[in-house]
Amino acid sequence: MTVITDALCPFCGCTCDDITVVVEDNKIMEVKNACKIGVAKIKGHHRIKAPMMRTDKKGEFKEVSYDEAIEAASKILAGSTRPLLYGWASALCEVHKKGILLAEELGAIIDNTATVCHAPSTLAVHEKGLPSATLGQVKNRADLVVFWGSNPVHAHPRHMGRYSVFAKGFFNEKGRRGRKVIVVDVRKTDTAAMADEYIQLQQGSDYLVISALRAILAGQAAVVPDVVGGVPKEQLVKLVDTLKAAKFGAVFFGMGLTQSISRYKNIDNAISLITELNAFTKYVITPMRGHYNVTGFGNVCAWETGYGTAVDFARGAPYYNPGETAANDVLLRKETDAAMIIAGDAGAHFPADSVRQLARIPVIQIDPYWNPTTEVANVVIPVAICGVEVEGTAYRMDGVSLRYRKMIEPTHPTDVEILEKITERVRKIRGD
Amino acid sequence: MELLIKNGAVYDPKNGIKGDKTDISIKDGKIVKSVSSSAKIIDAGGRLVMAGGVDGHSHIAGAKVNVGRLMRPEDTRIGIKPRTKITRPQTGYTVPNVYAMGYRYAQMGYTTVFEAAQAIMKARHTHEELEEIPIIDKGALTLFGSNWPTMDFVREKDMDKLAAYVAWGLLASRGYGVKVVNPGGGEMWGYGKNVTGLDDVVPSFDVTPREIIVSLMKANEMLGLPHSVHLHCNNLGKPGNYKTTLASMELANQVKASKDRQVLHVTHATFNAWGGTNWGDFESKADEIANYVNNCDNVTIDMGQLIWGSATTMTADGPVQYANAKLLHAKWGNGDVELEDASGVVPIFYVKQISVHAIMWAIGLELALLTKDPYKVLLTTDHPNGGPFVNYPEVIALLMSNKKRQEEIKTVHEAVHKRTKIPGIDRELDFNDIAIMTRTGSAKVLGLLDTKGHLGVGADADIAIYDIKPDQIDPSVEHAKVKSAFQSAAYTIKGGEVVVKDGQITATPVGRTYWVDASVPQEHTDIMMKDIRHKFKNYYSIGLANYMVQDAYVTHPKVVKAGISAGVN
């Protein structure tokens, strides 16, 4: 029996690094400190045993060898004129590097799960930057925490305990009692139920409400209507006073902002609000990143290509224009003629029309688990689980880079091994 | 592998060679006395030969650089080059991708570059990028100036603990030296505030910037680190800050150097040599700074030269970046790091007709030209704060040609006439001066002069050959030729391998990462670690066990030993 301490949880963007894992006979017997999602992720479930292939997507899969599957995958990719390499967020940075190299070789589009999560936040960062901080800064200093369109009780279960609401720190020894918590959302979530103040907006009116707050902050309350997005003006005026009174305010936003009607403009506006609040007191804003290493993909992709995701290598050099080059755009336009889905589940998390296009074209899946993407795949290559069976790098939601430990020996090849082989084969097939 | 460079007009200041035809023998990546007759021969044909360039202050890797990329797709879109058989794609101008960083430095004949600031907590990220920068040797300076342990130990006046912390912090970050940015200000910025001078007290820690600087210089010398404390002064970016800069430089007198180098390096002095009280009466005080440097032997500076056009300011000086963003109405990236420091990223465009920019442009040149000894003033642009490093050849040409400067002065805001001395300075640097400012001096300041910045036996075979014949050119007149030669080396040789020929990348070997392993008595470390453990238990948001940069992130290390028990001091 071995006990691994200070292990990292490979599920959500909190990347908790205080996990204890008890291992016996290469099996994880016990997971301590993780939340219920983390425990499920680390313990795992029954896996895809061996590579599988089929030509008819309505037909049954046939088990094949890794070599056969890699050969088939390489042929599909090498023969494609507009391949899409999508997923990545549940894999380590070492995998991302191999993926970007493969995309270069293929002239492919590479995009990651941020495309249905926080890619709009990056668009806002292009316009306004991002005044942010590491989570420990919040833990030590924040006396006001705002969750806007985010629901950590469900999506980031230990965020409040480790970093934000309950965490005790140097300037805040009292933890929860030392800070005020405000939740802004469209329905009273479990997070909202714990807040000191809950502000309920009409769905889709975040942009309006943020604009009203900015107007009030700028001393222009007179132009604000009596009710904005379902919120009475008095409540907004009071909220601005509360925001200004904090010594250190931290705003955490989620898909309530990125996925509703105004998309990235919501965040653009929110960042402006935070920037303006800094004229009065200290404020930071942080996106609640979903997958544990979605932030890592954005970082690796940025330092290797200059752009964070949705990078099109068709020109031999990186090109980026989400709306044109993001995964759902190229699928909806039926441009994509082959796809490799790795460490992300487009089948489950893309709109039906995008999945329909995946069902029309050859699809390679690289993943430990059977999921909706498997249902539309032609070649399925099961791999080891990053962060449990494979060590390597991931970036927490605040950009802190951490090294994941290996908890048990893998029973399958790693993503890196598979990608290296595919890349090598693709080069040979293409004759360079 | 053996290589012989024949017929070069060699400028090797350390070895007193000034343009003489000297052959250089190379074996196994090093410069040797002689090689066998089977050595491959490169005939330099009388062209200019120097050691590979050494850059002691540039922002090439890590969190702020990547924030710059993510904030600035408009910058990434500049300088795009598709992949080739040898090279990966290149993007960006002020914030190039990792590949372009390595290729472009190599194309200018540079072979060693130091990233100027990494927070320990974010060092893993820095190294991830450094690992992917091809060709060049590199390293990173580690931030210590607002770290809570630093301030605690300074307050306690416990130099043993402070030195132990610096040694441990360098190990934890795989860092090469001690960087201090707006000391105390990083902590103050945690609550949106700043220090305004050397004697402001940092609340809750009860220390002053003065005490932090002096104590870190002492710890640096106790440890006998190869490089000195590398200081980004307080009040950077504020008119009138030259007084703070001078007062900071004077602090070096309180500390004795442990090695043959400065005690204090004051970086990107362009941003710290400002007179006046506001943007209206803003003026150059470069002469005062240069005068101080001329009359002391324990302080060096680098230029931080301003380059017209697009730049991306990025620094651990969080408050200055907030002020910049407000002043410029520009997008603002901020990245406080818990218990350690602040940081900010703001794009800027330097315009010839803006008086402040014109004066800043002049300040950099004044600093270089008024400082008599080129060993005391390194050529930098504080990439990409003053402008991208690819503009070094422009700076070289400006320093070598008064004619070029006078032509340029005609096109910039008239303020340079009244508020700087640049129009009246007719000094023109020669190739020897340039070799010092771009390699020999930088290597000396960094404490790398044994193997870098020169061409003597035992040096690394990092060499640049430029397509000009020093005896046939008048740089004062033919400055355009000088500039284009330095932009695109005829040959760059890195570790004995030709990596650039005729300005084109020919090979992309992996460079090494320099870091300093400084030893201290174990009992000092033990006592210091008690405090560190307390901080991790209570204040850091990650565990101590996951803090230090692992070996996996420094796959080609070059470890420089230092420390107290190593008997260096």
Added chain:
Amino acid sequence: MTLKVNLITGRTIDQGVTIENKTSSDYQNATAYCELNSNDVGKVGKPGNNIKIKTEHGEVVVKLKENNGNPDGLAFIPMGPWANALVDPDTKGCGMPGFKGIPAQIDATNEKILLMKELIARYK
């Protein structure tokens, strides 16, 4: 009666717990449902009943659940293949489909909830 709602989709903890186990009934239980407040629930049936939701982009059968945190007229389905049968694929030129704020209609139904496999089979 047909209930007109504004549909949003999003994460839940059970969706997270079962996300790597999408062939399981646990995953279906965690994601193939729609939450309405009790007032709205009463208009289309009882908690636990099956309902059919239609949008401009598709239709799907899920289980009805009560959540009184929802205001009137707001429906929530956990993210996943059932929800995504309904969402707006248009990225409005910025890469992000419309996962929240989709006009939808809800009716009681006797049809059964498709298994994940059956649901995806509709796209082939």
